Structures are given as structure tokens and as C-alpha cells.
Amino acid sequence: MSAHHVVPVKTYLAVFGALMVFTAVTVAAAFVDLGAFNNLVMLGIAVAKATLVVLIFMHVKYSTRLVPVVVVGAVLWLLILFGLTMADYVSRGWLGAGSPWPTAW
Amino acid sequence: MSAHESAGKSYLEDGHGLKSWLLTFDHKRIGILYLLGVSFFFLLGGFFALLVRLELLTPQGDLLSPDAYNHVFTMHGVFMVFFFLIPAIPGTLGNFLLPIMIGAKDVAFPKLNLLSWYVFMAGGALTMYGLFTGGVDTGWTFYPPYSSLYSSSAVLPVGLGVFVNGFASILTGVNFMVTVHRMRAPGMTWFRLPLFVWSHYATSLIMVLGTPVVAITLVLLVLERLFHFGFFDAAKGGDPVLFQHLFWFYSHPAVYIMILPSMAVISELVAAFARKRIFGYHAVAFASIGIAVLGFLVWGHHMYVSSQSVYAGVVFSLLTMLVAIPSAIKVFNWTFTLYKGSVALEMPMLYAMGFLGLFTIGGLTGVFLGTLGFDVHVHDTYFVVAHFHYVMVGGTIMGYLGGLHYWWPKMTGRMYSKFWGLTSGWLVFVGFNLTFFPQFLLGVQGMPRRYHAYPDEWQVLNVLSGAGASVLGVGLLLPVVYFLWSLKHGPIAGPNPWGAFGLEWQTTSPPPTTNFLETPVIVHEAYDYESRAAGPAAETAPTSGR
């Protein structure tokens, strides 16, 4: 039964190692001026780290089909929350939006 | 007593005394505990409604000060929405019936189930404490900056009470979903499930995905109020409208938490009393999920005039049109089920038919409100109040009462008086329409909501509404009397007094603690009245077969 799958210690250690490397990279990248890409790199690395934790530490790679659906569902709902909320604020600056947003400091 | 005899003991007989009820893990007893809890909060909310209608009998604000009136309509809303409408059907009928309908012994996590009731009561107690220390005057929607900076009322205990209560919802939702996924009896495939189960599953999806957002929103409000953090404070760069986004992200789907369980009941009533399978079973099942999913995409329709961008308003308006579609599919399919059905006009069926008409009015007026241009004129008027009472009372309460009248013999083993059932049903129907239809007219004429005084020309409609409310009140109180009376004096109900199809009717009234003496094996589709017509065969195969 997949639920009883025992993950080898080596795999856990490898994931830990990767997470350490990713952490070091994200700190280093923060000090380099990549313009707009700074945010993308930072988020991308965080997502990669989270994915490793979810798949290996949390055993989603070895779980029944329903579990990845729950994970994807939660992420999707977060995107709905972020996306539709920001859709309001981002479009307030557009012509004809009806309500100017206070400008940044 | 032999093991077999005690195994067949009714869940009501299995343990006596307060402790056996307060420490029960039996989903049926927990359902009864919820019934008691929600009934109490319903009466409390109803008391505040009475005060509102009394004040509004005259154009002047002569019964209550403006401040007192603000407290009254707020507490009416808080108790009704959070402590009645959201927990009522899932907590009582959902808890009692879901495991039985899927052929299980109990829910997946019985201890969490009991915990959810205690959390519900704790949230209620905190809110009552808030009530006794002055109550809240912000409206049930708690908008800042009034709620965070200016209101001197009991925002903290009431806000925390609602926050705590949210966890009861979350626990129930998690429990129901795992139960449906993992505890179905052999042969009970997803598409053999009663539509009651599909609807409660959809409700649970919303409970799990939506409630945490209102929870964190209330936390932010508490931080704002206690420590002046500034999330919603314009002076610190915060935006009060952000609160509205976060609040309605939950509170709009919450209305589907309120209506989906009622729709769950209606599916069962229509099938049972038309003696037919529901027309378009798959469509109704998928429509339930569709309502849950689409319901998360429309919250901005509560914010058209809040300074939300017009472009966002347009997007939300379009999405709002979409969410009406699955609801309409269900109403059409229930109606088509009646065609060429063998319709029995028993009490529960009358409630179902009342639902079909009143929910249609409520739902259509919801589409009107979703229309940007129209909403600008009627936002914050009595048109909105009438709309949501049509769906919440005409919809949810009709379903709740219909369900109680249908499953009361199953839950208690007793039948109630048909005469009094009919009387209260008609009083509710007539009283309800008299109360809330005039409010559509008031709204279109411009009467604002949440005001304790109004211009003279609106008095007639307000008085009609008040008269309707007293009739409605009597109609709603009567069941308390005749249901309680039936416990001692009502005729004993057999296992299947309505001759309906469904696992709950295959077991005794009341059911034994483990629901079934032997695990059922399901071989028929849901509502398979046609195959039944061939002979008095059970819907399940003997467990030794297949």
C-alpha cells in the first residue's frame, strides 16, 4: 500500500541538502540587482523549496491521487484570493476606473 | 442483555442522563445537541428581529435610540447568520443523516464532531458575553474604520466569538468530506449517493476553503482595534476596503453554505414525494459542486459602490451571472421531477414547493443585484434586505423546516400532528411573504436599510411588513410546541412512514447506535423507485450475497 511507503534516509538527506543550497542561493541573490527578476527568483526558489517539502517530506509523491488534488486546490484558491483582490487595486489606476488609489509614499 | 439485543437498542435509549449526551461520540446525538443549540440562537435572533419590526411600525424613531437600533439589527444579523443559518442544517440534519445515507456507522472523526459542537457553543457563549456587555453596533459585517477605531461597542468579544465559531464550521467540513471519501458502504459509488450527500459535500468544500479567510480577517480586526496596527487605517496607509475584500471572500460563499444544505433537503423531499428519481441526477450533483466553486469568484458584487475599481466591478458582475446558472439547473430539474410523478402533498412536500417558488424569487432578485447598474441604485436599501431574506428564510428555512418535518419520525420514532404542521406551514408561508415582499417595493422606492426612522409615505408598507412578521413569528414558534408534544403523545412511527427510498428508511425509527445491524451493500441507484415498483425488494442486497 502506497501509504506505507518508507522513504530511504538518503532521499531525505538529499532533499535537506537541496533546501540548504536553495536557501543560500536565495540569500545571495537578494544582494544582486536583478531588477524585476529579484522578486521572480525569490518566489521561484521559495516555490521550489515548498515543492520539495510537499513531495518528499510530506509524502505526496507516494500518496493516493486525492492528496495532490487537495494541494493543488489549496494553491488554486490562494491564487483566486490574490488575483481577484489585486485585480481591483491594480485596475484602480486605469483610466475610467472611477476611484484613484492613494499614491505610494 | 445479549450483545445482539443491545446492538439493536435505539440511539436514544443507549445511555441515559446528561453525561451520556454531553460526552457522546454518536453523530445522531450530536445532531440533536446542534438542534438544541441552533434553536436557542434562532429564538434569540428572532427576538431582535421583533424589536426591529416594532421600531419600524412608526416613521419616527420612537422605540429605540439610533444607537440602540444599530445594536439591535447587528445582533439580529450576527446570531442569525453565524449561529443559526450556517450551522443549522449541516449540524442537525447533516450530522444525523450523512453517515446513515452512505451506510456508515458514524462520521470519520466522532470526537472532532463532538468538539465542533463545543466550539460552536463556546463561540456562542463569547458572543452572548459580548451581547451582555453592550452588544455590537457595526452591522454583522463589522466594517472598519468604524469597527476598528470609532465604535465603543463589544466588537472584541463578539468578533472573537464569531472567530471561535468558525472552527466549528471547519471541523464539520473536514469531517464530512473525509466521511464521504472514505466511509461509504460497499457498492455506494459516488453516483449512487443521495443528492443530500453531494450537496453537503459541496457545502463542506466551502466551509474548509472559505472560513479560514474570515478567521484571519477577524484576527486582523482585533489587532487593529487592540494595538492600532493599521491594516485598515487610512491614516497609516491602510485601506478599509481591503477588509471588505477579505470579509466577503468568505461571506459570499457563506451564503452558499446556508443554501446548499437546504437544497440537499429539497432533493430528498422532491424525490420522495413525487415517487421518482430526480430528473438529471448528474446535473444536480455537478451543479452543487459548481455552486461551491463559482461562489468563490463573485464576492466583489457586495462592493460595487465601495470605491472598488469599476473594471473589477464588471468582472465580478459577469461572474455573478454565471453562478446563477447551477442554481437554476437545480430548480428546473426539481420541477421536471414533479412532471408525471405521483405527487403526495404531505407537509414536507409543501415546504419543498414553497422553497421552489420563494428561492426562485430570491435567486432572481440576486441576479438583479448582481447587475452593476441596478445595484448602484438599490445598494443598502430594503431591496437587498428583501432579497437575502427570500433566499435565507424562503430558501434555507423552508428547507430546514421541510427536513425537520420529513426526518422527525426517523430521529424520534414519533409522528407529529398533521393539522398543526399544516397550520404552522401556511402561517410561515403567508407571514413570510407579507413581511418581505413589501420590502422589495420599499427598496426600489429608496428606503435605506439600517435606519430606525423613515419618511411618512413608507409607513403603510412597513406596517404590512410588521404584521407579516407577527404571523411568521407564530408560524415559526408552533413547531416547537407540537414537535415537543409529539415526543410523548405522538403516534409511533415505523421505519418508513413516507414509503421513501434511501438507506435511512431501511433502518429502525429511531436508528440503533451503530445505524445498521449489518453493513448494507448497495446495489441500486439513488431514488430507484422504478425497480421498487416491481416488488417489495430492499434497496440493498443481503450482506451474504454479492
Add this chain to the structure above:
Amino acid sequence: MSSEHSTALAHQFDSPEQQKESATLGMWFFLAQEALFFGGLFVTYLLYRWRDPSAFAAGSHELDIVLGGFNTVVLIGSSLTMALAVRAAQTDRRRQLVGFLLATGGLGLVFLVVKYFEYAEKWHHHLIPGDAFHFAGPPGERTELFFSLYFAMTGMHALHMVIGVAVLAWILKRARAGEFGSHYYNPVECFGLYWHFVDIVWIFLFPLLYLIGRHYQAGG
């Protein structure tokens, strides 16, 4: 051994497999709800950072990267020990299980102690939002919003850690009593899922709070 098996199976379930799958699925639904709970904080962050990037950068520079980075390593390390604890339960190694659970709790406590020192330092610099807040520098008032989010987000995260350590203590007690093995380890697995989730929240909090606009600082 067989009595251990029978007492471990709750009456509503028909088999240990059904019980295990139900427990895990329930935990995942709960974590989905937790994600949405923190999501409300993240969307607030997203909005205000989008609007005031320089105020957020100024606030971020007040945070100690060394302490934040150290805590990140500590927490990820505790996830490793937690995963190894579950593995020990799966392979009937009781002493290893207890050891890894202790390590996880220990690392969790280290994290919380470091957090305490960070918060105390903020207090000394008048960076607690509210009436005592004072930030010297141009985006002064808007920077308060950064710190409001810093405390709300790391505070909520820390609260989850405290609850986690408390539950961990209870699981540790049961582990020492020999309750868990390959036949039954649901509580360990389910707690592990919770602990990893709290780790994932921090994986996002660290760069979002500590690493904003650091290249400005480096450039001078």
C-alpha cells in the same frame, strides 16, 4: 501485540488502512484551510508591498538576515528530523523515533528563542507598531505597515510553532510509551504533516520579510 492492534482501531472504521487514509486525508483538508488562513495575511502583504516598495525595503533592512537565515536552517533541519521520526515509526525503531521527535522539538524551541530575541530588539528600537512606533527615515508612516505585517505574520507563525511544540510533547510521551510502530503511527504522520506545513510558511516568510531590496543596501 494483537490487543495493541485492536485498541488502535477506532470503532467507526473497518480496517487500519481505512483509519490511516482517513486520518491523513483529514489532516490534508485541515492544512488546506491553514493555507487559506495564512493566505489572508499574504494578500495583505502583497497589496501593501506592491503599493509601497521602498517603505517595505526600509523596514526589511531593520531585520537581521543572520538570525533569519539561521532560523530558516533550524526550521528546515527540524523538518528533516520530523521526516526521519516518521520513518523511525514506520520501521519500528522506538528509540530512534523518540530521539528524532526530541530533536524536532528542540530545534523548534531554538527557533522560538531566536524569535524572542528578535522581537525584544524591535521593542528597544520602537519598531512595535501602534502608539509607541517610531521609525526615523522618509517612508516613516508606511513602514509601520511593514512592521504590522511582520509581527502579524511571524507572530501567527510563532503561535503555530508553540501549538506544534505542545502537541509534539504529547506525541513524544506516547512514543516513549511504545504506542507507535509499523502497525500504527497515524498521530506521528499527521503531526509531521502539520510541522512541515509550518516550515513551508516560514520558507515564504523569510525571503518576503527579510530579503527585500537588499541590493540597495549592498550598493550603498
